Amino acid sequence: MFRIFNSLTINNFPIMKKICLLITFLTLCVCISAQTVNLPAPKKDASMTLYQALQQRASVRDFSEKAISDQILSDLLWAAVGINRPDGRLTAPTAMNSQEIRLYVCRTDGAYEYIAKDNSLVKVSDKDLRADVAGFQTGVANAPLFLVITADLNRYSRKSDHSKVMGAVDVGYVSQNICLACEALGLSTVPRATMNAEVLTKELKIVEDQLLLINHPVGYKK
Ligand SMILES: Cc1cc2nc3c(=O)[nH]c(=O)nc-3n(C[C@H](O)[C@H](O)[C@H](O)COP(=O)(O)O)c2cc1C
Structure with missing residues (x-):
């Protein structure tokens, strides 16, 4: 018995090591995906x-709980702030092409940041934050999806007193894109400043000089 154990751990060490590394690598891949x-x-x-x-x-402030498919979500996010030209520019204009908009998707399975260049969502929280985005307007909390629009002023090459205004204007363009795309996709929404900013700042990992300005509950009209 000792001999078998000994041969596996000592003589076959390189093979065991490779197997361990492979298992670690596969586990990491599963976690990242x-x-x-x-x-x-x-x-x-x-x-x-x-x-x-x-x-x-x-x-619209009254939504059914009908889920939104990933296809419809992809169409909506692209319209909001997706890439529409080969040089990487966006469906929404941004001041000095700073592309400072950071958009978050909050749904039952957690919260994600939309990464336009990869057309993907990267998880930032495992929590269902919809009630926190709804804030005191609890009537909208059952919307299957909330989009939270922020302007990260750290992406400006130079910050000035005017930066906050430009960030707010740019968030407005994205918000209007969402309003119009929702209509085109058969969805409903309302732009809202109301939200529990304290919780969202923590859970969405909002950084200093990243303005948390507007959110959109999105769903099918009840
Ligand atoms: C910057 C901004 C902030 C808003 N904040 C809220 C809000 O916190 N809660 C809400 O129910 N609606 C909010 N609204 C929606 C407005 O109340 C709504 O657009 C307005 O009543 C006009 O109605 P309409 O969008 O149907 O034309 C907001 C709209 C804007 C543009």
Whole structure:
């Protein structure tokens, strides 16, 4: 018995070591992939015209709990602040092309940051933060999805007194893209400043000079 153990641990050490390394590597891969959701490619298509979307846009605060598919989510995120040109520029304009918008998706399985260049979601919290995004407006808390829009002023090449204004303006463009894309995709939303900023700052790992400004509950109208 001792001999078998001895031969495995001593004589076959390099093989055992390789197996251990492989197991560690595979475990790491599983952990990393659980933290990243690769979204389907956005369709960038809707039968509704821009003018029909403008005609229909209205704030909705009463949502059914019907889930939103990853395809629809991908279409919505691309419209919000996806890449629309080969040079990496976005569907929403940003001051000096600073691309300071950081967009978060909060849903039942946790909170994620949208990474436009990879069309993916990277997990930032395992918690369902929807009630915290809803804040005192508990009536919207059952929306299947919340988008939280921030402006990270650290991405400006130079910060000035004017930076906060530019960040807020840029968040507004993304918010309007979300409003119109929701109409085109058969979804409803409302732009809101209300939210539990203290909890979200901690859970979404918001950094200094990253402005937490607007959120959108998104869902199908009840
Ligand atoms: C910057 C901004 C902040 C808002 N904050 C809230 C909010 O905290 N809660 C809410 O229910 N609606 C909020 N709204 C939605 C407005 O109340 C709504 O747009 C307005 O009543 C006009 O209605 P409409 O969007 O249907 O045209 C906000 C809108 C904007 C543009």
